Amino acid sequence: MDRRRFLHGTGLAAAGGTIAAASGLPAPAIAQDVRRWTMVTSWPANLPGPGIAANKLAERITALSGGRLEVEVSASGELVPGRQVFDAVSEGTAELYHSVPAYWGSKSIGILLFGSQPFGLTAEEQHGWILHGGGQGLYDAMYERFGIKPFLCGNSGPQWAGWFREELTSIDDLRGLRFRTTGLASEMMSRVGAAVQAMGGGDMFQALQSGALDAGEFIGPWSDSALGFHQIASNYYWPGVGEPSSAEECGVNKAAFDDLPADLQQAVALACQSLYDEVTTDYNTNHARALKQLVEDEGVQVRRLPDDIITGLGTAAGEVIAELRENDDALVRDIVESFLAYRQSMVDYMPFATAGQMNARTGDFSYG
Secondary structure: OOOEEOOOOHHHHHHHHHHHHHHOOOOOOOOOOEEEEEEEEOOOOOOOOHHHHHHHHHHHHHHHOOOOEEEEEEOOOOOOOHHHHHHHHHHOOOOEEEEOHHHOOOOOHHHHHHOOOOOOOOHHHHHHHHHHOOHHHHHHHHHHOOOEEEEEEEEOOOOOOEEEOOOOOOHHHHOOOEEEOOHHHHHHHHHOOOEEEOOOHHHHHHHHHHOOOOEEOOOOHHHHHHHOHHHOOOEEEEOOOOOOOOEEEEEEEHHHHHOOOHHHHHHHHHHHHHHHHHHHHHHHHHHHHHHHHHHHHHOOEEEEOOHHHHHHHHHHHHHHHHHHOOOOOHHHHHHHHHHHHHHHHHHHHOOOOHHHHHHHOOOOOOOO
């Protein structure tokens, strides 16, 4: 959709100065061709975590374009429902969206790997696969089928296993449990007998409150506390092996993207890439703060999943990936093999690097 407007004179110069002041970038002298794009999102307005990240992305694209590409954010339900933003951008109703790949498995199951994988990649590793392991080319090839140019633009970091009314003692407790999750984690949970339901965070709260759900996971302490899940289910379980990280993405209508001059295409790409680490560290920082408050002020019980549940989920996840390797779609098979190759390289190396350092710093010694 082309929303170009030609603005002249002091009004535009003032707008450019405002953007520059907010971003720290130099103001353009005059931007003669201003395009106005709409970003639809899967999130309530200003939801801690993804809602805030969407706003940051819109602001950064506008700033890096020197005011020539202005992005206005439309929260979930304002223009289209949150689960319809992919279709809205594919069809040209909006120019871009902010969401997560975990929501688009009905388009192709291969899409899910670009967001998260059970027992898969950390946030840092996920970005590494995309940038250095061949992931972006496969990402582009898959989304081109739908007329979308995709970019990763953030990550929630390690997600949590979820909120449960009752304490878990064994994998038998998951059988028949009405549980909210998304992506490949839903396939994994189904295989151990859970009755999986997919829904947004706000709907999850209502379903827990009404008794339609027994348990569920959304993101992590920061976002989860804002939605109030702890008011209904006080047992908060880790580790979230279904989503060791969960990438956020920006999908751009490909025709609109291709119509941009090269410098504005780069502004969009750099805005997404530059936000990935900023968003991830924002999540981790605020998750830590929120968890402390949930425990100290709200009485939340932090519990580790029993070993037999982790083992059972790992076996189920392996079955899901094995089936994906035999998928009828050659592109899906290529995505899986690329992911597995990168994952194995990280499995081989990270015990000496990140895992080694994290284990060392938990030692019993005086520090600080």
